[in-house]
Amino acid sequence: MRPFRGTSLPDSANESVQHLKRYLEYAENGPAVLARDVVQSDAEPDSPFEESVLAVLNGWGHTVQPQVGVAGYRIDLGLRHPRHPGAYALGIECDGAMYHSSKAARDRDRLREQVLNGLGWRLYRIWGTDWYRGACGSRTEAGETARKVTLIAPAERQLALRELAAECPGMSQDELIREACEFFGWRRTGADIRTALESDIADLYRRGRLQGGPDRISVVRGGTPSG
Structure with missing residues (x-):
């Protein structure tokens, strides 16, 4: 038998x-x-940050799979191996400033990384603020005009605002707006930019992502403001 x-x-x-x-x-x-990876064919990036990284990698000619499941864990982006069908050359983790500020998240992820490394995965971590600052810097260095505020999706603007607020807790609203302008490569804060960013900040407050008054803004993490 x-x-x-x-x-x-x-x-x-x-x-x-x-x-x-x-x-x-x-x-x-x-x-x-x-x-072995567990892949949903309709899986999509989990955040505007991941969408941005995915678009750049696709633009470079790579084949990328979002949200790869391995041994009960999720890898944000899996870079397909160009010469070995079905295999991955690299796993990419997209982490924001909230990860920096959370010791529990770092401790938990250390074990996760050990498991995935033991299974043969090579992991590379991209920090949100570094990614956006680098992207904006490369545009201005190349002599290109920074994107107009109306051409940037509110979700992307709000992600940047939240990352900046987490990176430098305690900023005033005016300081946060100035940081965002530098972040996106805007040399002047026109009325359209200020209006859009003030609206984004107000929306983040409404959704419980930011806390504090206009003189001291904190990012809410797990119901507790940081900073």
Whole structure:
């Protein structure tokens, strides 16, 4: 009688069948099977930051898969290997300033990184503020005009404002607006820019992302303001 193997089961849309298939493969092959990625074909980037990184990588000709599931963890972006179909050359983590300020997140992620490294993943971390500052700086250094405020999605502007507020807690609203202008490469704070950023800040307050008065703004993390 031939043994029944996990590879004998075809992939199925039934989650229970997939779990059984993975269990049988694990029993036969050991922990190495956990390194295989679990991908949803319709998976999308989880934030405007990830969308921005994905667009740049695609523009460079790379094939990128958002939200790759590995051993119960999620990797923000998986860079497909150009010469080995089905394999990944790199896992990319997109982290904001909130990650910097959270010791619990860093401790938790250290274990996660050890597990993924043990499964053969090479991980590269991109910081939100560094990414946006670099992108804005490269545009102005190339002599190109910075994007108009109306051409930047509110979600992207608000992400930048929140990252800046977390990076330098205790700024006033005017200081935060000045930092955002520098961030996006705007040399002058025109009425349209100020109006848009003030509206973004007000929306962040309404959604519980910012706290404090106009003289001292804090980022809310887990219900507690930082700074």
